[in-house]
Amino acid sequence: MTVTVKSFAKINLGLYIGGLREDGFHELRTVYQTIGLHDLMTVNVERGRGIEIRCQHSAVPKDESNTCYRIVDRAMAALRAKGRVVIQIEKRLPVQGGMGGASTNAVAALIALERALKKNLRPEERLRIASEVGSDLPLFLIGGRVLGVGRGEQVFPVVDLPAMACVVVTPAVGVSTPKAFTEWDRKLTAPDASDRMNLLGRGLSAWLGQMYSGAPFRRGRRENPLLELVRAGIKNDFEEVVFPEYPELSKGKAALERVGAKYASLSGSGSTLYGLFASKEAANLAAAKLRKQGWIAQVTMTLPRREYWKKMLS
DSSP: OEEEEEEEEEEEEEEEEEEEOTTSOEEEEEEEEEEEEEEEEEEEEESSSOEEEEESOTTSOOSTTSHHHHHHHHHHHHHTOOSEEEEEEEOOSOTTSSSOHHHHHHHHHHHHHHHHHTOOOOHHHHHHHHHHHOTTTGGGGTOSEEEEETTTTEEEEOOOOOOOEEEEEOOSOOOOHHHHHHHHHHHSOHHHHHHHHHHTTHHHHHHHHHHHHTGGGOTTOOSOGGGHHHHHTOOBTTHHHHHHHOHHHHHHHHHHHHTTOSEEEEOTTSSOEEEEESSHHHHHHHHHHHHHTTOOEEEEEBOOHHHHHHHHOO
């Protein structure tokens, strides 16, 4: 049976990096937000054995290192299923773009596999397998707005907000996440890391607190409550090490702000940049201006949880 699903991207609404943990990962605090840009994943289960990855993008691995291969391999064992699994990846998201492309592909492959086999893992088993494969995977098993802690794999659904217009800029560079973490470690001393973990996230906590207190939903307010994050002052720590290394990314963020973004940021470790806009019309106008300036810009919307699942499987 062949099943095709959409594999949606994410952006990070603030990302705070703490010190290096004993397991070799960094302590993180972030809010993930799924958006409407996506790849297409097709999974076919046929007679035989093994897993085959097909993708025309040269930068996507086709062997056991591919996250889709790894999660399907684990899922087949957990489901005690037999057959040859063929995974077709139609890449539309940038590789090494900070949008969770490899992670969302893996989760979409898992969902498609379950539907193809007509067998389902228990939710806790699904999350366990996803977190074993990669830190960003579990968020895509929730969708919408998601709080990520630990190394990012401990995820908690956060109250969703109405969809908001978003302009995504994809510069023609790729940023290595391990290299970005290495540069961060060089910049930050151990005492600083300890202090940061005690102090960081105040703006993020304040913003989330306002969401749950009902403050953003005051009557008469016209702007999208997501814009509370502007006043909260949250940021992406990766900008401190990535922007000096790739000045064009700093220029891209400034360009988004000049064309009217209410909030602009690097997503993950980059290289994707995004800006949030008050309306779809404002986003379309901004994207047109950016394209005239030579930037690759796409207009999309943030994707609340219910829409995420509805559109993934449609």
